[in-house]
Amino acid sequence: MTTPAAATAYQPDKRKVTDFLSKEEIQYFRARSDARGLWGVFSVWAGIGMTMTTMALAVDHLPQWAAAFVLAAGLVILAGRHLGLVALMHDASHGTLFKTRWLNDVFTNWAAAKIVWNDVIKFRAHHMVHHANTTASFDPDLPLYSALPVSRASMTRKFLRDLIGLTGLKFLVGRTLMSAGVLKWSDAIAERANNAGWPLHRHVTTFLQDFWPTALTNALLYMVLAATGHGWLYACFVLAYLIPFMLIVRIRSLAEHAGLEIVPDTLRNTRTTRTSLLSGLTMGALNINYHQEHHLVAACPYYRLPELHKTLRARNYVPEPWTYLGVLRACTTLPAQPQAQA
Numbered sequence: 001m002t003t004p005a006a007a008t009a010y011q012p013d014k015r016k017v018t019d020f021l022s023k024e025e026i027q028y029f030r031a032r033s034d035a036r037g038l039w040g041v042f043s044v045w046a047g048i049g050m051t052m053t054t055m056a057l058a059v060d061h062l063p064q065w066a067a068a069f070v071l072a073a074g075l076v077i078l079a080g081r082h083l084g085l086v087a088l089m090h091d092a093s094h095g096t097l098f099k100t101r102w103l104n105d106v107f108t109n110w111a112a113a114k115i116v117w118n119d120v121i122k123f124r125a126h127h128m129v130h131h132a133n134t135t136a137s138f139d140p141d142l143p144l145y146s147a148l149p150v151s152r153a154s155m156t157r158k159f160l161r162d163l164i165g166l167t168g169l170k171f172l173v174g175r176t177l178m179s180a181g182v183l184k185w186s187d188a189i190a191e192r193a194n195n196a197g198w199p200l201h202r203h204v205t206t207f208l209q210d211f212w213p214t215a216l217t218n219a220l221l222y223m224v225l226a227a228t229g230h231g232w233l234y235a236c237f238v239l240a241y242l243i244p245f246m247l248i249v250r251i252r253s254l255a256e257h258a259g260l261e262i263v264p265d266t267l268r269n270t271r272t273t274r275t276s277l278l279s280g281l282t283m284g285a286l287n288i289n290y291h292q293e294h295h296l297v298a299a300c301p302y303y304r305l306p307e308l309h310k311t312l313r314a315r316n317y318v319p320e321p322w323t324y325l326g327v328l329r330a331c332t333t334l335p336a337q338p339q340a341q342a
Contacts, residue, residue: 017297020317029308030096030299037098040091040286040302041111044084051077052237056230071236077281078240079248084285086249087302088112091286093124096301115217116241117175119210122185131298135262135269143188145258152332162250168242180207244282251324252283256291259330267318270295272309274321283324292318 017026051074058070091097092108109120130141161167174190177183180203184191195203222234261268272292275284283289290305293312300308312318322330 020296020312020315025311026297029297029304030301031304032096032099032301034098034100034103036301036303037091037103040097041088041108044081044088044112044285047084048078048081048237051081052225052230052233055236056228056233075236075240076244078237079244080282080285082116082241082245083248083252083283083288085112085116086118087286087288089116089118089120089123090127090288091302092120093127094298096299110213110217114213115221117179117211117214123187126186131295134257134266134295135264140186141188141257144253145256145260146262148254148258148331149333150331151334155328155332158250159247162247163243165243167246167250171246172242176207179210180204248282251327252288254331255283255289255322255324255327259327259333266292266295271327272318272321273327274323279324289321 021029055071055074058067058074062070088097088108089112092104092112095101095104097108098104105120113120113123126140130139133139135142174183177190178185181193181195181198182203184193218234221237222231225231225233255271255273257270260271263269270292273279273283273289275289279289286302287305288302290309293300293305293308296312296318297308309318309321313320
């Protein structure tokens with residue numbers, strides 16, 4: 001496997017989508033629909049609503065031990081729906097969730113991104129650099145996968161930090177500093193912004209300007225839940241984001257590029273993963289697991305990705321999807337050390 005340092009001499013991937021598909025097929029796979037985009041938003045929020053309803057019914061009608069089990073399972077499923085909100089924002093950043101630009105840039109920002117303290121426009125600026133320069137030394141997502149594989153002990157420590165909430169707390173601190181203009185906006189690495197001369201009040205006003213939509217959307221969710229007599233479910237919404245979601249998004253991030261070659265070839269640096277019922281509920285929101293197909297045809301909407309995979313697979317352009325267990329093995333299998341000379 002090449003090292004991250006080798007990515008400095010980066011050469012753009014010379015493969016073109018026309019190497020895989022005809023012009024008619026490309027047009028078909030890039031076709032977008034406002035109705036399908038609205039269904040995507042509705043399905044994610046319907047999943048959140050059904051999960052919370054089940055949790056509320058369990059607390060009201062089941063024995064404590066059974067209710068505790070339902071609550072724990074509900075937190076995991078809610079975390080998967082958080083990934084759904086992020087997937088909506090991701091697709092909107094590509095302009096593929098909706099055909100209408102306003103629905104991608106404005107509606108999705110309010111319907112999905114802001115409530116998880118994110119932003120379609122900021123994410124787009126960051127994410128497009130990743131797509132155009134995957135595995136390059138200046139790929140903003142490179143820190144997420146270039147240091148892998150690691151030892152099983154190291155990966156276990158990462159998972160434990162996720163499960164005890166340390167990763168979630170670190171995210172809150174980092175996002176606060178990003179919103180205040182202290183750090184550059186990023187999903188991958190904390191880097192100081194070029195605002196060293198700013199007075200304190202400017203950081204405060206910058207934070208408030210960035211954070212108020214997140215505060216408003218979260219307040220609206222709480223008020224809706226409180227009106228049903230179950231305001232405590234909002235705490236579950238936040239807890240699901242700060243703990244199981246952090247573990248889910250770590251595994252989802254590993255599945256995309258980690259443990260693969262640091263080369264500019266999409267067929268060698270990106271993978272698609274197979275989902276089961278459980279992984280589909282947690283890590284397969286809006287077909288986000290079809291990551292190799294997404295990198296090959298980034299303009300393909302989420303609902304056409306399975307068909308795109310089937311087409312490319314039938315032509316032997318893409319391999320069989322990985323399992324998540326296979327991903328974890330690839331990310332925790334260190335290369336053999338050379339034997340010392342006698």
